[in-house]
Amino acid sequence: KNQVEQSPQSLIILEGKNCTLQCNYTVSPFSNLRWYKQDTGRGPVSLTIMTFSENTKSNGRYTATLDADTKQSSLHITASQLSDSASYICVVSDRGSTLGRLYFGRGTQLTVWP
């Protein structure tokens, strides 16, 4: 069964600290993996996208890694800011159809305290 599991479910850190969010998936065949940021009451916004051949991708203070062999990805946030408080969603796409079906994780709810 194709699944995307994220951990931790929620995380609280102090402003300025670093953190790492995890994503494990069983989706096969694999096309790409995206990390989205979803602010409360808003739609998700894409942070990074990685294909099979890419093992790291950065977007400012966000760095995503991908290990396609172990089917694991992580999102590292450096020097956290209050505005980083949001849900971070891991999304994996398969190559099983022209739609490129997406499998969504439940997200990690990050809270950054001052």
Added chain:
Amino acid sequence: EADIYQTPRYLVIGTGKKITLECSQTMGHDKMYWYQQDPGMELHLIHYSYGVNSTEKGDLSSESTVSRIRTEHFPLTLESARPSHTSQYLCASSDHGQGPPQETQYFGPGTRLLVL
């Protein structure tokens, strides 16, 4: 900031009422999608469209219907709302021309629906 809009942002309505959730995008994207998301849960695809006059049901069974008469407009309709329809509804679009694996979906802000 993606140019995709949803109205209303919040809706409280009684059981049995007919409702239409609006979604519009100004990016000229061919593909559009509707997702349902409950708090703390993953997004579930309920409808999608490849273009004008094309609509398909998604993975999650839904009593809603959609139409795609214009490229930029993808409304979702519930003929008779029930409390079980209470949820957040997210509309998204993507550019067919990009194609996988780089195709990215752009999401609207969502509509929070409460059916009493």
